[in-house]
Structures are given as C-alpha cells and as structure tokens.
Amino acid sequence: MANTFGHLFRITTWGESHGGGVGVVVDGCPPRLALSEADIQPDLDRRRPGQSKIVTPRKETDTVQILSGTFEGLTLGTPIAMWVKNEDARSEAYSEMATKFRPSHADYTYQAKYGIRAWPGGGRSSARETIGRVAAGAVAKKLLRERFGVEILACVSQVQNLQAAVNPETLQLSAVESNIVRCPDAAVAAQMIQLIEQRRAEGDSVGGIVLGVARGVPPGWGEPVFDRLEADLGKAMLSLPASKGFDIGSGFNAIRLTGREHNDAFRNVGGRVRTLTNRSGGVQGGISNGETIYFRVAFKPVATIMHEQETVDAQFQNTTLKGRGRHDPCVLPRAVPMVEAMTALVLADHALRHRAQCG
C-alpha cells in the first residue's frame, strides 16, 4: 500500500526532496531482460528539471544507479533497486516554507496527517518522488516492448485553451520529442511555448492535458471487476502530482452521445476482431480488446507562483506567502515521461497477471 504500486510487477518508491536521495525497488520483473543504466537514464533526462526554458530550472543531473537485481547485464528476477542521489540540497536554513503552508500544496495536509513534515522542497510530496516511478517505468516499457510487443507513448495535447489534434494511432515518439513542450502538433506547440513563456513572465502558471497511448496490447489484459484496466490506469494517473482528472476513450465527451451514436461496432478485419470506431479506448468491461488504448490526464496549473498569496502559518495564524526562487510555469512536458511510466507499470503488471491466470 501507500508507497507500493502493482501486484506482480510491483514498485516501491522512497525518498524526500532533500534527503539522501530518491529511489525505487522493482519487484517481480521477469529474469533475463537486458538492462543497464543506459535503458533508464534517457527517461530520467526527459523528466529532469532544467531541461528547457519552459520548466523549472532546478539543477540536478539525476544520474541513476542500479544497485541490485542484475548480473552481467541481465535481470535476475530479484528486486531491482535504483536510486538517484540528491545533489541540490541548497541551504535553506531559513525558509518561509518551514513555517507557512503553501496554498494548494501538500504542506498543510502532511502536517495534519503526520504531525511532522520535511518542509525543504516539499519533502515526500515533491515531484522529485516521480524519479523512482520513471526509472521503474523505463524497465516496464522495455519489458513490454521486448517481450509483449507493446508500445507506450504520451504527449501534451492541451495547455490551457490551446488544444492540439493528436491521433493515438499514428503518434510517434520523434514527434513528441521534436519540441520542448512535447506536443506533436508543431503549430500548436509553438503557441503553447509562447503561452507558457508569457505565464512565466507574469509569475503565473498553467495546466493542461497529457494524452497517454498504448499500442499493441493484445485482447484479454485487465481483470474484472475492480482491477479493470481503466481503473488501474485511472488510479495510476491520479496518483501523479497535480493530476485532477482522467478519462479513457470517449471519456467525458461520451455523455453527449446516445448509445446508438457511441457504440463501437465489431467487424472481422483480416481474421481479427476489430471495432470500426474506438470510443471504448481499447478497453471493454475492463479488459483490453486489441484496439489502441488512449486516455487523457488533466493537470492543474502549478501551485507555486511568484505572487503574494493568503495562507496560514504553522500556528494557524493568517499570513501571506510569496513564491521565490525557482519557478516552474508548466509541469506538462515533464509529466509526459511520468504518464508513460505509470502506463507501462499498469500494463506490465496486467501482462503478468494475465499470464498467471490464463497463460
């Protein structure tokens, strides 16, 4: 529970923003998968702060080290421990964060729950925790690709009111990585970047949508009734910092259609059962139907802004707090590898679960 995700392909993350480091233990990975740090580091680099002008400038190299679970370049079937040392432990001996709760952050709720919190950098609630997820997700992506032929992708599809048209069937990683906002629609991407820079100049921030895609999932993954694919994907995405919503396939837009307009007709296409449309988003009754899985994740605007805001202090007295220092106007480009990672973790788990019961 709590800091563990998955049942058969299962990860446990640990670490605070300013402690010794952050890391993850991956348990249940099948043996004999070729794996080294070179398979992990690229996704950590995509997640890293400071990679472009539109994300937080926090400077960390975030170099991953595999501590266990591999031998001569292959996984052993034993726990894969990976970690990244914390480097940017800036002296914050005096910080308003120690005594005031940042609005729409987790400072107050951690204090209310535990009676203590690691205030520097947000402690456990820092997005730095997602390093462990992204590292583990890189393993899951490799497993899915090499053993099951499944491809995982994600991209930014909306920033505030700027919407890109993205086709889950044809989305390519190269298009995602072709610009710093990770939106495959070049024209809209340019507008998004401009908008984010404007918000940064205003000391403000934006939210938006990340689209997640899984292609090549065979029919039959996902377990009724509680561990439906969409339920596990939803939980995975809603466990990401700043996420506020999730929908799959037609999602919230489904409600404007009638059943007649919405249903996906089945057809035999080349000997395989296909649906003519894919409003189901690749999942029916909680189980994959062989079509492309796609879903949206809504991220709220970043809570840290460079404006004075009303809040209370540790003694619950009214006060104000103004963000200072590093300002991250938009988490979306960095959320893309997080969404990929969580998608891969859900699917790797269900791949093994399906094999266990029906293999």
Add this chain to the structure above:
Amino acid sequence: MANTFGHLFRITTWGESHGGGVGVVVDGCPPRLALSEADIQPDLDRRRPGQSKIVTPRKETDTVQILSGTFEGLTLGTPIAMWVKNEDARSEAYSEMATKFRPSHADYTYQAKYGIRAWPGGGRSSARETIGRVAAGAVAKKLLRERFGVEILACVSQVQNLQAAVNPETLQLSAVESNIVRCPDAAVAAQMIQLIEQRRAEGDSVGGIVLGVARGVPPGWGEPVFDRLEADLGKAMLSLPASKGFDIGSGFNAIRLTGREHNDAFRNVGGRVRTLTNRSGGVQGGISNGETIYFRVAFKPVATIMHEQETVDAQFQNTTLKGRGRHDPCVLPRAVPMVEAMTALVLADHALRHRAQCG
C-alpha cells in the same frame, strides 16, 4: 486483486447474472457496529432494476441476507458475508447472446481473456455484480457516519447536455430522492426524465454524470504516494460498469485557469484551517484537508439499444444483432447508490489506515 477492493476495510464480490446469486464478503469491519439487513436493504432497493419507469424493468426483489459476521445485532469483527439470490433466471435456452458479441459490451473481451463466458445476462460483467458493492457500501456508510461523523452522498448532475447546478456543501439526500432521476435540481430533473423517456421511445440510451460528495472527512486521510484519496476514489469509480471518466474538485476545468486563479488560499476560520475556495475538492497532495470532497464520474450511454447493430459471432464472422427484451435507457439513477457505496468503501478503508499509522 481483481475481485477484492480495499486493504483494511476490504470487500470481495462474487456472482454472475444468472448463477446461484451474487454476494460479497466484507472483511475488516470494526466490531460492535449495530448491523442488520434493514441497514442494507434500502440501498439495494435504490440500486434495483424496475424501481421506476426510466430504468431497466428487470424484476428482482434483491432481498439481502447476512450470513455471517454479526451476533445479536452487532458486528463481530469477523467477515460479514451477504448475498442476494438470483430469481430472474429466465429460460434463455435460445439466445443470440450465446453466439454473438454485443457491441460495446464485455462479451468479446471476456471470451478473449478466458476462452469461456457465462453469456446469459452478461455473466460477471452484468451490473448485477454491483449488488455486492452496494451492500458492502451500506456497511461502510454506517461505519463512517456513526464512528467518524462522515456523510456520503451522490446525485445525477448531468444527462447528455442537461446540466444541473448542484452545490456539494448543501446537497441533501431528501433532494436526491425527491425524483426518479435522482437529480436534486427539480426543474432540470423534469427535463432529464423527459429526455430519458424520449430516448427509450427511440430505442436509444443516454449517459451523463454522477456527482459524488463526502462531507465531514477530517484532515489527514489518504496516503501518499500511490494511495492518494483521489487515486483510490478514481479507481473505485472507474471500476463501475459504464464509467469512462473521473475528476475531482476543479478537475478537467482546472486546465483553463492559471495557478493564480486556481489556488485555494488558506485562512484560519474559527480556529480551524480552511480554504477560501475549494478547487482542490477537499484533497491536497492526496490527503484530505477537511473541506468537502466532491468529484464527478462520467458514464457512457447504455450499450444495449433496440436497434440492429453490426457485430461478429463466436466464429468471428460478421453478422448483426438487435437488442430485445428489457431496455434500460439510463443507468444513472441506479449508479447513484453505486457511487455512494464505492466512496464509502474508499473512505472507510482510509479511516482505518489513518488510525493504524497515525492513530
């Protein structure tokens, strides 16, 4: 996994649409809670088909029986087994459902996964499975109300394009139950009912939104990092049949605001830490902050319609299928007790989890 939900307040449901019955085992309920069938039956009656003209006419009394876990009217701390016998096992000796996959149902995916399926009534994928959830949810609601002072509510807030204005702070059960569509806004409810009747007449169906509300949750429930309240609520809701989306607080609407517009300022109100707005939906960093929790669940239009549709048969040959018999144009009124139940199950679990670690 799979058919079990929750960690400390934990349920396992079982049963197919046309087998011996459907039921649930509730494990982990605290002892000495007054409990009898009279606490369970009302919610089952609200979930039951045939309760009004706008839902499916399937005739079942759905009378619950408690088989274990209580003694002299009090819970024992041991598993509470409850079940409802299947009564409506109509002879369907000849049925197209045995040989054809209903579009946008789970027939094909169950067959693909298991190589077998209980086709009568949809088997395990039937909404009848939710009887166990609703029964267990009634126990959880009682526990939350009597031991923790928490109130759970839900209502229909949208049918296709008809949107009601509902205030989570003031929503009352009596208003929800004042009409058959379970929308507290009487004027919009009347329109909704009219729309649903029209769709039924057309042999078609509608979807919409159920709003879920939890009031009185103290600060501190929910566990970072994976078992955030919103993640567990999201999973719970997305495990309901026909659900396609979930968002909490400002949700998908958050993305149109800037951080400055979106943040919830803290204020000391009468000695308690409160937020002036509640775009967070009562949860920050995955942990309750003492404000009202509210969220939306999107349900697609019912897949069974009275029109001929393209599909394939068990041999993957193209064919058509026309719905016949019972027609449920709108699942939303019956989804209201389901959403309440799943909300209660998540919160009862987290109430116990919080007490375990921080109590």
Add this chain to the structure above:
Amino acid sequence: MANTFGHLFRITTWGESHGGGVGVVVDGCPPRLALSEADIQPDLDRRRPGQSKIVTPRKETDTVQILSGTFEGLTLGTPIAMWVKNEDARSEAYSEMATKFRPSHADYTYQAKYGIRAWPGGGRSSARETIGRVAAGAVAKKLLRERFGVEILACVSQVQNLQAAVNPETLQLSAVESNIVRCPDAAVAAQMIQLIEQRRAEGDSVGGIVLGVARGVPPGWGEPVFDRLEADLGKAMLSLPASKGFDIGSGFNAIRLTGREHNDAFRNVGGRVRTLTNRSGGVQGGISNGETIYFRVAFKPVATIMHEQETVDAQFQNTTLKGRGRHDPCVLPRAVPMVEAMTALVLADHALRHRAQCG
C-alpha cells in the same frame, strides 16, 4: 489479510459455527477447469464430524453448493463462491460458554480483541471455519493434478507416543483411507485407534502429527525471500486450529546432524538433477528442487475435555467449567484433509506465481 489466503490463487473464508453458514470465495482460479460439487464433497465428507467413532459426533451433512464461477460445468475465471448451510444450530439458550472462557480455547482472546464474541460453538474460532478451506483446497488439488501433474497427500503419522513409519515417496491415498485414523501403517493405526478410544473413555484427548506430502512439483516453484515455499507452507499449517508446530524435510531432527551428514548431494539421474538424499524436503533456498516435498504438522491435544477445569467468567471472576455434550478426543483424522487443502492452496498459488514471472 486476515480471512484471505494466497495471492494469485486466493481464498476468502467466512462464517461462524452457528450463523447462517460457512463458505469461501476462490478468486484467481484459471478458466475452463471442469468443476462441480462432486469434486468438492468427498473432501468435505472426510473433514466432517461424525464420520467415525473416534471423532466428534456433531451431526452435519455439510453439503456444499457452488454459487458462482462456473458455467456448464467449467470454471469461468471469475470468483467461485461455495457454501455449506449450518444445520446443527441447536438451541443453546442457556450455556456456560456464554459466560465462561474455555481453557486453551479462543473464547478469551476473541473477547479481549473484539469486545464481543459469538460464543455458540466457538463462533469464528470453530473448526467449522475449515469447511471453506477444504472446499477451496479441493479445487486447488484438481487444478494441480490436471494442469501441473502435482499430487497432494497427507496422513496421520503420530498420536501421542505412537509413531508410524511413513515413506513420502510411496504414500497412497488408498492406504490413508484404509482406516479411520488415516494412518497408512495398519499395525500402528490399530494401536492409535485403541489409544484414542481409551482417551475418550477417560474424557480426555490426544494430539499428534500429520504428515503432508506433495509429489511431482517441478523445480522452480517458490519465491525468495519471504514467500519461500516452506515459509508459506508453514504459515498455512500454523493457521489451522490446534496446530503448534511445523517442520520440513529433516526439520527439528536436522539439528543433531553435522553439515557433512546433512547435505543432499546432487547427481544427474537420467538427465535430471536429483538429490541422493532428501533432507531438504524438496525445497532449497525457498524454491522447489523437483524432489518430493514433505513436512510435519504438530497438533496439540483437543482442548475440550470432559473434566472440570479452572477458568474465569466474563467478569474475570474465578470459576470452573466442565465440558459436556459432544466430545472430540482426536482432531487428527479430520485434520488430514485440512492439511491437504492448505498444501494445495499454497502450491496452486505458487504455480501461478511462477508462471507469471518466469512462464
């Protein structure tokens, strides 16, 4: 937890001695296994009270009913719910058990834990709870036999000081079932029966040892480091009522040997890796090595005796209590199917777990 056992082949039992019934939900069973009540009932009959003169005369037919999870005689992959109705709910309106704690029973500890207990028949702590285990174990045994070629057996090998010589390699069910004490050594069995009858005549009771055996387990089942086969088998056996000890292979006798005397040498026998001796009991490093798995379970003498004993009442006042009514001098013959069931549950779970990670 608590009332659930197993991870992938997973059971949840419910029921008190005198409530509506006792039952089990089996989740995770692979689909398309032929299954009907006829596969379950024989083991329940072997577990049933009143089957011979040396066990408790409680009269119950214990007729099992499968409520879900099968269709046309095959498992569906969905939860298999099974139950046995309680019939022997004798009026015990006045019973000393309601107000006094039976020595070496669970009356006091249940009361201390929960502040309430179902005193008739011992409630949840009654051996009647094992009906669910035995029913589920029958499914697991069938799965292991038909899909994995694994055979599960158990027998009584010791009653008080009477020890039988049993060879795990050659033990046969027919020999076990050839006498009412379920000891394959006919000569010792006769002495055991005589001893048990003598103890019954004295109003006293006996304990002993049940030997468990699994043959045909391939190399590779079991998971380091916590879910070693012997750890999971040990937990399974120690969760049975009245069990006090468990050892595997050489077990407690291993400590008298030196390493040189104890080690099992490896040899290539017909192309397979075998051990010349089997002091390891078929498990090395927590993982099966292909040899026969065998272990011992120690059961204490039955706590209910027909003598006056010192105890306290519900107000913690000193008093005495004398057993009356049904007297079960020896639980061992009925424990044999329980040990088989728990063995099968552990191995079925690990069979699926192995397939998931390494399949």
Add this chain to the structure above:
Amino acid sequence: MANTFGHLFRITTWGESHGGGVGVVVDGCPPRLALSEADIQPDLDRRRPGQSKIVTPRKETDTVQILSGTFEGLTLGTPIAMWVKNEDARSEAYSEMATKFRPSHADYTYQAKYGIRAWPGGGRSSARETIGRVAAGAVAKKLLRERFGVEILACVSQVQNLQAAVNPETLQLSAVESNIVRCPDAAVAAQMIQLIEQRRAEGDSVGGIVLGVARGVPPGWGEPVFDRLEADLGKAMLSLPASKGFDIGSGFNAIRLTGREHNDAFRNVGGRVRTLTNRSGGVQGGISNGETIYFRVAFKPVATIMHEQETVDAQFQNTTLKGRGRHDPCVLPRAVPMVEAMTALVLADHALRHRAQCG
C-alpha cells in the same frame, strides 16, 4: 509478495551478495519516532560476519545509512530507506561456484527457476540479504518498545545435542550477549563454543535452535483466521535462511500430553486474566492472550563445509566440489538478531493492524 513482508508495517528488501549493496525500504512506520543510524547499527553489528571466532570471518563493516523517511531525527511517516554498501567484492573471476551447484544451497533452484543466477557469494540467497531485515527489525523493536511496551529477545538454546535451559520469562539481553554463542546458560554456552570450534577444525558445521521471546504483548493482537500470530511468526522464521522448523509454546512436545495435561487454566491474578501455565506460548486462537510469547526455530547445519562433495555442474554433469575460503561453522549466534528482527516485524505489523480494526 516475494520480497515484501508485512501489511501495515511493511518492508521490502533488495540486494545480492556482490552487487552494489543490500538494503530495505520500511513503509508504514508511524511518524515522530526518534530514529537515527545509531538505533540500527548495533543490531547489524550483532548480525555481522567476523564478530567472533565461531562465525564466518567475512570482513564487512556493514555500516548502515538512512536515505529517507526521517527529518531532524524523527520519522516522517514516509518510507524509510536504509542500505549497506557491499565492500567485500573480492575478485572471484575464477570460481567453481560459477559452474557447479553447491549441495544443499540454493544455486540449483535459483538456476532452475530463473534461468540465471548471480553466483558470486550466492547472490540473493546469501545471508547478506538479512541485513535489510535486521535494519528494519531494529526500527520495529524501537517502535514496539517505545509505543507499545513490548520487549523482543532471542537466544541460542541448543547446538546439536547441547541443550540449555532458558526461561522466557526471565531472559535478559545482557545474558544473551555475555558470550559469543549468545546462549544465556554460561555453562552450556562454554560447551557449545567448544563443540563449534571442534566442528570448524573438522571442516564441518552444526545446527541448532534459536528461542524467540516477546514480552509485554497485550491481549488481542493477531488476526483470525489466516494471519494468526503463530502463523505469521512461523512464516517469518521459516523465511530465514537455513531454518527448517518452528514451534510455539509446547510445540512438538505438546503431542505427548493429553488435553487434561496440556490445557492452560485461567485465573484472575490481580485483576488481570492470566493462565497458570503457558503451554499456549502466549497465543490462543491466533490471538495474544497477554502471556509471554515464546517459540523455537530450528536451523540446519551450515551447508558450506570444507570437504569434497558430490554435485553436478551447470551442464548437469556429475562432478565434485570442495568448499574453500571462508568457513562459517555455525550460523546460530548471527541468527539471534535475525529472529529478533522478524519477531519485531510481525508484532509491529499486528500492533498497527489491531489498532486499525479495534483501536
């Protein structure tokens, strides 16, 4: 599963004998417990090889580092990651272990299961894995002592045929630590040491018994029906390397007594319910009864001996193998802190579980 133990106080260990290191993540520890490396290191020193002349001379300082989960000397309620770097990675470029399976070790079964193994030092099956357990156990012991008044102890009570008389009620840590074999009976301890030295001189090894004790556990911990205290303790102990058996209270000796001889009479002693004898070992019906919990763990003789033994190589060809280098004639003194750690982990978990459901 597998590398995770516990439900609410939950640990995940990782690491191979010769990889980057070994470690543990402790999840679920309550917040605001004073904790630093100084609380952990002493138990690691007791577990460490090379601490005396009768255990393995492998030279490792095993210095623990806490990487997360504490802030200013207090636990945060977040995961506590701890690790020990591997230092003794001696070049074993040429080793027979790479190509031959050591008898009664886990080399063959790991290879059979995973198709790969980290042969240096035994990889994951090395006793080095228990570093994580002992570190986590030190946290659990502190929690139990400071928050629940529970004391955990263990000692060596038998080496081969040399049996010490140990009273669980009066056992003291100082007596355990007064000699290198960790047996509180000084006279027998001297004999044990002499025997172990003799076996070492012979290139052979011994096994024996470790007694585990928990004092001060209140009535009510432990959960029927599967997670009985003795079941969870049994699993914990049987998950330790080289353990072959477990019994609690009267254990295997119970079987020689009749029920009349064996039952523990209840008496009111100073207002508390006590038992006059404690053959139950502090647990009845799976739940603690307030008496001292005590149990025995049987360890087989160490498998590595300095004699040539028959075995097979990686190609399953018959060959021989002779142990060389470091020789550990007796694991028992080092097993004492392991037994303490596992006992503490089980009880900390059940302390929280009891509080969750009945608190």
